[in-house]
Each structure stands twice: as structure tokens, then as C-alpha cells.
Amino acid sequence: SWSEWWTHVGELFFWSLRDGLLALLIAGFGGYAVYARRRGLGRFFFNATWIFFVAFIARNGVFAPDVLDYNGYLAIPAWLAASGVGLLVAYLGYYRASWAPVVLAALLLFVMVAPPAPYHRSRHRDTFTWDIGREALRAAPPNAILIVERDHWVGPMWYLQEQQGLRADVTLLAHGLASSEWFWDHLYRRHPDLAPFELRGAGGRDARVRRFLRANSGRPIQVSRQALAVRLGMPSCPSEWLLDVRSRCSGNAHEPELARYASVALAELGEGSPGTDGLIALVTLDRGHDLYSQGFPRAAVSTLLAGVPRFDGLDEDSLATLPARIEPAVRPAPLYDPPVALGHAARNLHYAARIAEATGAKRLARYLMELSDAMGPVEPKFATLPASPANL
DSSP states (O other), X not given: OHHHHHHHHHHXXXXXXXTTOHHHHHHHHHHHHHHTTSTTHHHHHHHHHHHHHHHHXXXXXXXXXXXXXXXXXXXXXXXXXXXXXXXXXXXXXXXOTTHXXXXXXXXXXXXXXXXXXXXXXXXXXXXXXXXXXXXXXXXXXXXXXXXXXXXXXXXXXXXXXXXXXXXXXXXXXXXXXXXXXXXXXXXXXXXXXXXXXXXSOTTHHHHHHHHHHHHTTTSOEEESOHHHHHHTTOOOBOXXXXXXXXXXXXXXXXXXXXXXXXXXXXXXXXXXXXXXXXXXXHHHHHHHHHHHHTTOHHHHHHHHXXXXXXXXXXXXHHHHXXXXXXXXXXXXXXXXESOOSSOXXXXXXXXXXXXXXXXXXXXXXXXXXXXXXXXXXXXXXXXXXXXXXGGO
């Protein structure tokens, strides 16, 4: 709708202003506007640039420019606008020769001072998704089946296995692609030792995956999320990188290696690699929810706090107010307003506070909720399933 499009335009304006791209876009459109005084290609390119912007902004129902993939969606109109800078500088160089270097230097300065500051930029050191995918593959049992979903797991692990040759014995099942026949053809070409199964049948994608797992029941299984295991009718237990599928879990759990690495990566990258801090918050929120659902609230809170920047953690006495083990249960997913591109540290703090409150650690819950309000605030859209005293 037009109202939605104008909302997106406003969001793009403030995002471009914050990230230092607004001057570049305005200068680019200025160059096309000057060029558009000529008939033919001049007016065509000016109008085409605007059409590209309108089309690409309006067609996206979810406007999230902080997501790196989303920036790719805007690449065509952004590059068109940026190329107009050359037209503007050429025009000024022809009619106002002394202005051209000044305008060019000003634009370069805007780009250089755009956040993150040059001395804070850490994109060149950002290997977070590569590292967690690599470690998950390395830690997998021999001949295991790994069922993963979401791009930050599927993409890096797929590349590492198929292009780098890492853990060729592992069967990587991208759950989101399991409804496509080409994916199964590809999977069986890579792993001809897999037992065949009936691809077509009732029940949709999850039923197809269950038939595949029954046909290959002798292989160990790991999943990326506890909710995914529940949908497939399998029990899950904590592990260091992914979750183990087995019927009985050990009596205790600790903060997984995934969370510890996420905390180290967050401290090293800071805000210098836009998007990754939100991804780390999302990854630790997901795993914290998994641990709480599996019945390990103390490990869940520790994992949630690993996704909070500049948080030194809790001392042992504070964590000890949380029960180490409760009865496992299927718990509502932590959904929040306002919407964010990936995750947000305030959500991790809020969910940790809800877990503390539900398990009787009232003082810790108030402390974490105050931190969440200071960083957020956030509005929960789910009901916490309390841990009854009989289950503690």
C-alpha cells in the first residue's frame, strides 16, 4: 500500500542518515536530475532510477535494512544512485571547475565518518557464522544426520562441506529445503550409502523427514533447535554446538560452547560489523529457549546473557539462585515487539528475567528486567509457562 511505502521511505531516510549514505544518494539523484534536462537517455535514466527505488522499496513487506541480505535487495537502486555522483561531479567540473573536488571530497568524508567509525570497523574479522558452522560439523558424531534450519546454519555448513570437503561423512539436511525433490536428489548423490525411502506421501515436509529418519534409523541425529525436534517427534538434549537427539538427558547442563564462543565474538567485533551483534543475540536467545524447554534454567540464563554486549555475567552466587534442573516442557517461543531484523540484547535480558521469575529467583529477575528496560524496552507477545514448585 502507499501508506506502507511511505513508511518504508521514512525508514530508509533515517537509516541512510544514520549510516552516512544519505549524502551519497542525494548527490546521485542530483546528478541524474542535472542530466535529465537532456532528452532521451538523460530523462530515461533519471526516471528509471526513481522507478527502481519505488519498486524495490514497495515490494518488500518487511523493511529491515539492518539485515545484510536486505541491503543486497537494494543494491541495484543504490548503485544506480551512486553512479549519479559521477554525473554530478562531471557537470560541476565542466561548469564550476573549482566545486568538483570540494563536492567529491565532502562525499568521501561522509562515507568515511559513517558508522561504524573507521577505527571500530571489524567486518574483516567477522567469521562468526563460518566458525559456528565449522565447529558444529567437527563436533558431529561419525555418519551423523544434522537437521538444520535458518541461513546462519545452513549456508556456512553447506559451503564448508561441499566446497571445503569438511566432514563428508555427515548428512546435512536443510529442513527448509526438504519439500523440494531436487534437494533429495542432490543429497542422495552426495551420500549414496543412505537407505532409500518413499519420497511422496501424506503429511507434508515434516512427515517426509520422519520417513527419511526411519529409513536411516541407525545413524546419530543432531538438530539446530528444540522446536524443530518437537515438530519431528524426537526428544532432544543439550550439546555444545547443536542438540543431540536422544531419549534421556544427563542430570545437569552447562553454558554450551556455542554461547561461550558467541560471547567472545561479540566482545571482539563490538558494533563494528553491523548485523552480527543482532545475529549473536538471536542465536543465544534460541539456544537459551531450547535449554529452558529441556529443563535447564540455570544454563539457559547463562546462555542468554552471552548475547548481551558489555555484560560481565553473573557471579556464581547469583546463578545459584536459579534451579539447575526442572521438568522439561514445550514452552512458548519468546516473541517480542517492536520487530527487529534479527535479535536484540534487550530481548535476551527480558527472557532471562522471565525465566528467573518463573523459577523463583525474584531478586535476579528484577535486576535483569531493569537492565532490559534500560536497553529496550521490549514488549513480550508470549505467555511464560511457569515452573511449578513440584518440578523444581
